[in-house]
Amino acid sequence: MTMPNGFSPTDADRLSDEERRLIERRERLLGPAYRLFYERPLHTVRGEGVWLYDKQGNRYLDAYNNVASIGHCHPRVVQAIARQAAVLNTHTRYLQEGILDYAEDLLSTFPAGLEQVMFTCTGSEANDLALRIARHFTGGTGVIITRFAYHGVTGDISELSPALGSGITLPAHARTVRAPDAYRLGAENVGKILADDVRAAIADLRAQGIKPAALLLDGIFASDGVLPDPVGFLAEAVKVAQSEGLLYIADEVQSGFARTGRTLWGFQRHGVQPDLVTLGKPMGNGQPIAGVVARADILESFGRNVRYFNTFGGNPVSCAAAQAVLDVIRVEKLQERSQRIGDFMLEGIRRLAERHELIGDVRGAGLFLGVELVSDRAEKTPAANQTRRVVNAMRERGVLISAAGPMENILKIRPLLAFEQEHAELFIDCLDQALQEVAG
Incomplete structure (x- = not known):
């Protein structure tokens, strides 16, 4: 199994003795599943x-x-982590103000209707939780993704991440649609093609006796090749899915937190309203924190019937780091x-x-x-x-x-x-x- 731009043992002759020893030690201690970037790591x-x-x-x-x-080791984030770690770091089953202050500030950046947040440690966990919530709310199991999607590494989510390679086998409840590739399909066509593919995927799931639950899409289709344009192409596909009873999960793990420029969140470029939004990667600038932002009625149904707990998700130190990230985005x-x-x-x-x-x-x-x-x-x-x-x-x-x-x-x-x-x-x-x- 290889990956794009991955180190291969055939490149080892270019390395110094010290680099080869480090790679051998890494493989001996961490096993073979990890990958390194570049011919010369x-x-x-x-x-x-x-x-x-x-x-x-x-x-x-x-x-x-x-x-x-x-920015690496941003002083404001480093100081926020050190300050909070010196006072308290524990789980969310005690009353604390930091998690509430951050949640309030974070939610203020989303459109009306997305009004509650649940915290996890990673984007993979966030997508996994969003999928659980969607399935509970809809009573379905079917999920629609793009053909080369990447959404994470948990058991359920890795199966919905064909970009991980040929070792991934799509489950029976998954359907793939063509990525909105304007370069190869034509900018004028991608919106209709995506909507038609979503419609066909829903029909096929139902024909196989599988009730659809969610349309899960990365806000910039990063693993599919970085596909941001034309602005608005996503609207018709989302409308089709939501009108058929599916929840639209906007995966903002890569496209969120000002990454796409004109909007704070990638989905906003297309004028669509998600039912669930997943966050991760840049949220704490290296300190593990991620989350799911959702409609209150969706979480009410889930929380009434399912007990959820994440030991480290939303801990005080991570929330302090995340708050500092939001502050820096604004101040700078x-x-x-x-x-x-x-x-x-x-x-x-x-x-x-x-x-x-x-x-x-x-x-x-x-x-x-x-x-x-x-x-x-x-x-x-x-x-x-x-x-x-x-x-x-x-x-x-x-x-x-x-x-x-x-x-x-x-x-x-x-x-x-x-x-x-x-x-x-x-x-x-x-x-x-x-x-x-x-x-x-």
Whole structure:
């Protein structure tokens, strides 16, 4: 089993003796399931702002990390964690104000009707809980996802994450629909195609005696290849699902918290109203916290019949970190910066496309970008090998990105929200050099 941009033992000859020993130790102690990025794995020892540092003191511009999104080791988050940890950290079965203050502030960022939140530790847990809630509320089990979706690693959710690889077998209660790929299907077609596919999936589930429960979609279709446009394409599919009694679960684990720029949440770009929203990754800037935001009537039904408890979900330290993240997004105007710097990067990469035939399509929203590489523009032939080489060429030049998509030919670019224009310019220069190297 491999993954896009993953280290392979065949790359070991390029490594130093120390790096090979570290990898051998890792495999011996952690087992074979973990994966490493890059042909030459990065040995990080420190992070600060938009930079990661290796053991030799070399710095790397982080244009991929979606966890420490407001900046590595942000002082305000570090101070909030230390301050709370020095006072109290326990579970949620005691009365505490911190979790309530944060919940109130978080919920104020959502549209009316999404008025309660349950906390977990990870996005995988959040999606797992949202699915349980949806099934309880609807009485159904069927779930609709995209063909190369990724929603997490718990038992139920990993089965709904075909992006994890060929080792994943879709369960009988799952149906897949085509991702809204405007580059290959046409921007004018993706909304109708998605809605038609959802309608057909619902019909097929019912024909097999399976009651549908949920439409589960990532807000920017990241694993499908970063598919943000055209704005509004999601509305018809969501309307079809909700009118048929399904709950729409908006997976905001990757697209939330100002990542897409003009809106705080990815689903807002499409003018849709979710029934459940799942959060994770950047929520605590590295401190584990995630959650499910929901309609009150949905949680009332679930809570009346199901006892739920999460030992660490919503603990005081994690809530303090999450509150600091929201504060920093506002104080440092990171949503506005996400849009401004993201637009600058999109325009810069589109200029590169005028000189580099390898670039077939450039797309993105805010600071979440996808660059599709093709060996033939007319045929749109996926260039997976060249994509891997570009990713590794950038790593060697001190800029970190990765690859995505079912054909492994899309540069997946997620700069930290702390990016300034100087960092964006450095990124574009590095990408230009990497494309030249690969083409040469």
